[in-house]
Amino acid sequence: MLTFQQLQSIVQGREVQFVQPLPVVHLLTDSRKLSQPAGTVFFAVRGKYNDGHQYLPQLYAQGVRAFVVEQGEPGELATRYPEANILLVESSLEALQQLAAWHRSQFSIPVIGVTGSNGKTIVKEWLSQLLSPDELVVKSPRSYNSQLGVPLSVWQLQPNHTLAIFEAGISQPGEMERLQQVIQPTLGVFTNVGSAHDEGFASREQKIAEKLKLFQGVELLFYCADYELLHQAVQAQGIKSFTWSRHQPEANLFINATTTAGQKTIVVYTYQGEKQRLAIPFTDEASVENALHCLALLLYRRLPLSEVQDRLDRLHPVAMRLEMKEAINGCYLIDDTYNNDLAGLAIALDLQASQPQRGRRTLILSDVLESGLPEEQLYEKVAGLAQAHKVQRLIGIGPTISKYAHLFPQGSFYTSTADFLQAFDASSFRGELILVKGARVFGFEKIVQAFQQKVHGTVLEVNLDALVHNLNYYRSRVAPATKLMVMVKAFAYGSGSFEVANLLQFHRVDYLAVAYVDEGVALRENGITLPIMVMNPSQDSFAKLRQYNLEPEIYSVEQLQDFVSSLEPEATYKIHLKLDTGMHRLGFVPEDFEALFELLHRYPQVQVASTFSHLAGADEAVHNDFSQLQVSRFRSMAAAVEERLKYKVIKHILNSAGIVRFPEHQLDMVRLGIGLYGVEATGSEQEALRPVSTLKTTVSQVKSIKQGETVGYSRKGIASSDRTTATIAIGYADGYDRRFSNGVGQVLINGHRCPLIGNVCMDMCMVDVTGVAVKAGDVAIVFGPQLTLVELAQSIGTIPYELLTNVSTRVKRVFYAE
């Protein structure tokens, strides 16, 4: 096993301190994902938003004793971390890559490298499915294809593996050379050439040339010769290739025709002079292309045709994301029933661990396949992971995991999924966050079904990755020292308070703010420990406010009087002073100051934690002068406050729009609201954000309406000609605005925009689907990435805030990570 000392020569680091021999087992770059401190080496990598060096003290306290760092003074590092082995390197990221490259070079098995604009993850997953009957495959977990993800993927290589498949993605020149050195592929797949990341390159040609660097030295590159630029570049470079094409009979694999038959695509092809037919179990273009890459590889490996067909038949769509779903008895499920390897298990357990307020952690786990480790060692590792992630209850399903029951004190075991379902007792699960993680062959989707409540047709899907993306975007717009308060009022703008607050806590924002005390109490009861400001605490809620350690906004002398009249003398209390600089909603004006300071002077146990004001028109440029006036009023009022108090307080005025428009007025803190949820209120940087929420419902019935008939209440929807309508399961009681009635609103069904016909009803509405293939049960998207909140809000003369917060609480929220 590799030792920390050997690491020094591999990464050419400068040793700062070496106190004890330590094995290098786990590589860590994200401090939050620490699971087993012993054997972990932390690489302090500096990213765009985050600097790993910041987390050294915390990791050291948690028992990590091996660090690779790129900054710090050796003497100081040694005194701060006396028991740690420390290497100082030029670049921690490069050191990680060098280590992975060294690890890779210890193996001489075939390694398939996959790159291209789209389809990398699917081709990788499918190849692994198709080849695993003959091979023990190691592959990148999910889409770990970045400068950081690739080395971590390659690190999984173990002596028993017989084949490796790693994907590589780049966004700018220079990156692929490094990934090539880490992966050192012997075979390559170039999936396709599209527009993704064009902005990082001078031209398409340059992008292709960069990506081809992955395949330097491969024995064979598989690609579709119909991508002309790609084909020319491969030929020019003389890379040995295996091509397929729909137009060029001289390709190694010539596709004569593809035709759709029901849910399948029939492929007629010519290979080595023989014409053959095969069926692919997909009909969409992207899947067919991905499957043809796989077919090329299977043919190259000389698999008998019947076997090729057999394996293709069993291909499944790849679940690209982990979904969190509501389940029976207040439980939540993380549905990961697609595959079960060690790396994937660690990722899913991380997601589970990031939601501590969901209650007890339960893991339902099948046999773990394809680890490349001896069984005993494998299940010791699994047990270690479960323990490190504080899994309280484990249900093992499968003959192998059952053999190692003794390793899992918290476990119960079944030899098959059928056995488990037979014994299934719904009442024994309550308030748990259940991770369901099973290899495809175990058919765990049946377990998920058993746990799921019947879904009311309408759901609001919340993309947690998009939320984090938006958070990071705003972080990149403010100075590192500026604090961040995030507004989670109104059920986190309709997105679900605990889930969002929890994610924010995980990502270490500084403050949360809610409108009412009850909202704050709910957050505390769900495990949120961040400071919380309450913007509108009523007098009768002060006791609760103090009990739950919430901090009130104070906006008038009378209110402060009420607050101080019930204080306990020895405790201290934090408050936030709201100043009115022109919004004229709540807040002190200079004339109140005498009375305010007199009270604060009399009650020294009351501390002003912050003082703030709110811009009335930050989203619109026409109000820029007024916004500037508000800021200058605020600056002088806040200065007066500090002068009288004789201590420093946090000052803040910018909301989401203000952060974008007035970077020079960040002061000590900013307050992020709508931007987090994917709407850029000034409109100028909308592209930088990702949409977070998708509101979906289903089609209940499809009807043919004769010319002259009417649809819905008050007979407002008149059929001007023979029409087809679909009734969808959302109405104004779900928060779907009645102003969308009669053609104003549209929904997306099977990719088509379908206008409303007639008035919106309480629980339903009707849309015109004439000429569109629609059937009962189809999904209708009410808003989402393709039908934006901004557009919809404009169409009825309101703002995205209202549409988001109106989504009724009876609409189920489903959270997912990609």
Ligand SMILES: *Cc1c(COP(=O)(O)O)cnc(C)c1O
């Ligand atoms: C809601 C709110 C914000 C956030 O506003 P956005 O426009 O959503 O960014 C900031 N400050 C106060 C006082 C608020 O009430």
